[in-house]
Amino acid sequence: MSNIRVRFAPSPTGFFHIGSARTALFNWLYARHTGGTFVLRIEDTDKERNSDEALKVLLDGMKWMGLDWDEGPDVGGNYGPYFQSQRQTIYEQYLKKLQDAGRTYEKEGAIWFRLEGERYTAYDEFHKAEIEKVKTAPIVIEDAVRGRVERAEEKDFVLVRKDGNPVFHLVNVVDDITMGITHVIRGEDHLSNTSKHVELFKAFEVEAPVFAHIPLILKEEGSGKMSKRDKGALIEEYESRGFLAAAVRNYITLLGWNPKDQREKLDIEEIIDLFDFPGINKGNARFDEKKLAALNAEYLRELNIASFTFLARPFLHTAGVVSEEADEDYLQSVLKLCQPKARSLESLPELCRYFFTDEYPMDTKTAEKIIKKSDPKTLLAEVLPVLEGVEPFQHEEIKNSLETLAQTQGHKVFVYFPALRYAVSGQGGGPDLLPMLEVMGRKRVTKRIKEFLT
Numbered sequence: 001m002s003n004i005r006v007r008f009a010p011s012p013t014g015f016f017h018i019g020s021a022r023t024a025l026f027n028w029l030y031a032r033h034t035g036g037t038f039v040l041r042i043e044d045t046d047k048e049r050n051s052d053e054a055l056k057v058l059l060d061g062m063k064w065m066g067l068d069w070d071e072g073p074d075v076g077g078n079y080g081p082y083f084q085s086q087r088q089t090i091y092e093q094y095l096k097k098l099q100d101a102g103r104t105y106e107k108e109g110a111i112w113f114r115l116e117g118e119r120y121t122a123y124d125e126f127h128k129a130e131i132e133k134v135k136t137a138p139i140v141i142e143d144a145v146r147g148r149v150e151r152a153e154e155k156d157f158v159l160v161r162k163d164g165n166p167v168f169h170l171v172n173v174v175d176d177i178t179m180g181i182t183h184v185i186r187g188e189d190h191l192s193n194t195s196k197h198v199e200l201f202k203a204f205e206v207e208a209p210v211f212a213h214i215p216l217i218l219k220e221e222g223s224g225k226m227s228k229r230d231k232g233a234l235i236e237e238y239e240s241r242g243f244l245a246a247a248v249r250n251y252i253t254l255l256g257w258n259p260k261d262q263r264e265k266l267d268i269e270e271i272i273d274l275f276d277f278p279g280i281n282k283g284n285a286r287f288d289e290k291k292l293a294a295l296n297a298e299y300l301r302e303l304n305i306a307s308f309t310f311l312a313r314p315f316l317h318t319a320g321v322v323s324e325e326a327d328e329d330y331l332q333s334v335l336k337l338c339q340p341k342a343r344s345l346e347s348l349p350e351l352c353r354y355f356f357t358d359e360y361p362m363d364t365k366t367a368e369k370i371i372k373k374s375d376p377k378t379l380l381a382e383v384l385p386v387l388e389g390v391e392p393f394q395h396e397e398i399k400n401s402l403e404t405l406a407q408t409q410g411h412k413v414f415v416y417f418p419a420l421r422y423a424v425s426g427q428g429g430g431p432d433l434l435p436m437l438e439v440m441g442r443k444r445v446t447k448r449i450k451e452f453l454t
C-alpha cells in the first residue's frame with residue numbers, strides 16, 4: 001500500500017460518458033499502479049438531475065468496466081460520507097474557517113470568496129460594465145501532464161449561492177482536503193477551475209494535491225469535444241451492443257495514453273504495470289470507432305468457444321435466428337466456424353443465419369457472378385448424388401469424393417465450390433466450405449441443393 005489517494009468524482013447525469021469513463025479509468029489505473037487508494041465520490045449537489053437511476057447507470061458502468069473502488073458507495077470507508085448531498089455540515093465548518101479568517105463577504109445574498117491582492121476597477125467585456133478586479137500573485141501549477149501552468153485569478157468568486165447551496169469550487173476542494181486526496185486526475189476542461197481551487201487550498205492553509213489534467217477526447221470528425229449525442233459516446237451502449245468490457249477498457253486506455261511502443265492491444269495487468277503520468281499525452285485524443293471495433297473483434301476471436309457461445313446466444317435469439325432452447329452442441333460447432341469472421345456479436349445473426357433457418361436471403365450479385373462463369377445447375381446435379389452417398393458426412397470424406405467426381409468430369413474440384421456455397425447459404429463468402437457442409441449436415445445440405453435445382 002502507498003499513501004496515494006485518488007478519486008473519481010462524477011455528477012450522475014443518467015449517462016456514463018466515454019470522457020467520464022476515461023477519467024475513472026485513469027484514476028483507477030494510477031491507484032492500481034502505485035498501490036494507492038481509489039475513492040469514488042458522488043458529486044450529487046444538483047438535486048434536479050440526481051436520481052437513483054442516474055447513479056445506477058454510473059455504478060453499473062464502472063462495474064462493467066471492472067473499475068472497482070476502494071472507498072465510496074456500497075463499500076464505505078473512513079472518509080465518508082461519499083455523497084456530497086450528505087456532507088453539508090462539513091462544508092459549513094470549512095466555510096466558517098474562511099469566514100473567521102476574513103476571506104469571505106456577502107453581496108446580493110451570496111457569499112463570496114475574497115482574493116488577496118491589489119484591487120482596481122476595469123471595463124469588463126462580458127458584463128459590459130466597470131467591475132472590480134484584483135491583482136493576485138499568479139498561481140503556479142506543476143501539472144503532472146502539462147508541465148508548468150501559470151494562471152492568475154482576477155475576480156472574487158461565489159462560494160455559497162443565494163439559495164444557500166455551496167458551489168462546486170468549494171465542495172470539490174473541501175472534499176479533496178477532508179478525503180486526503182493526493183492526486184487530482186481530471187479532464188483538461190477543468191484547468192480553468194484549478195487556479196480557483198489552488199486559491200482555496202491556500203486560504204485553508206492546506207497543501208494542494210498534485211494535478212494531472214488529461215487531454216480532451218475529440219469527436220471522430222471535426223474539432224469539437226465528444227458530447228453525449230455523438231455516436232459511441234455512451235458506455236452503457238457498448239454493453240448493450242455486446243462489446244467486450246476488456247476491449248472497451250483497452251481502447252479507452254489509448255485515448256490519451258500509450259505504452260511508448262506501437263502496441264495497442266495490451267492486457268490490463270500490463271497496462272497497470274506501465275501506466276504513469278509520463279505516458280499521458282499532452283495533445284488531444286480523437287475517438288476512432290474503427291479502431292475500437294477492430295480491438296473488440298480481436299478480443300472476441302480470443303474467447304474460448306464456450307464463452308463465445310454464451311455471449312452470442314442472446315444476440316442470435318433476439319434476432320430470431322435461434323430459439324431459446326437451441327442445441328448447445330450445434331450452436332457451438334456453427335459458432336466455431338463463424339467466430340474467426342465475426343466483427344462483433346451484433347454482426348453474428350447476419351453472418352450465420354443460414355445455419356439455423358431456411359429463411360435466409362439469396363445474394364443476387366453473387367448469383368450473377370456464378371452464372372457468368374458456369375452453369376450452376378449442371379454442376380450441382382453432378383454434386384448431389386455424391387453428397388447423398390458420401391460416408392461419413394465429414395469434410396475430409398466430402399473433399400475426397402468431390403475430387404474423384406471432378407476427375408471423372410475432367411475439371412478441378414474448386415469449380416463446384418461457388419455454386420455449392422451459394423445453394424446452401426445464399427452467400428458468396430463465409431467460413432471454409434467443407435467444414436461448413438459437415439456442420440450443416442447431410443439433410444440440410446442435400447435439401448437445399450434439391451430446392452436450388454427445382
Ligand code: GLU
Binds near residue numbers: 043186
Ligand atoms: N463533478 C466534477 C465533474 O464531473 C468533478 C471534477 C473533478 O474531478 O474535480 O466534472
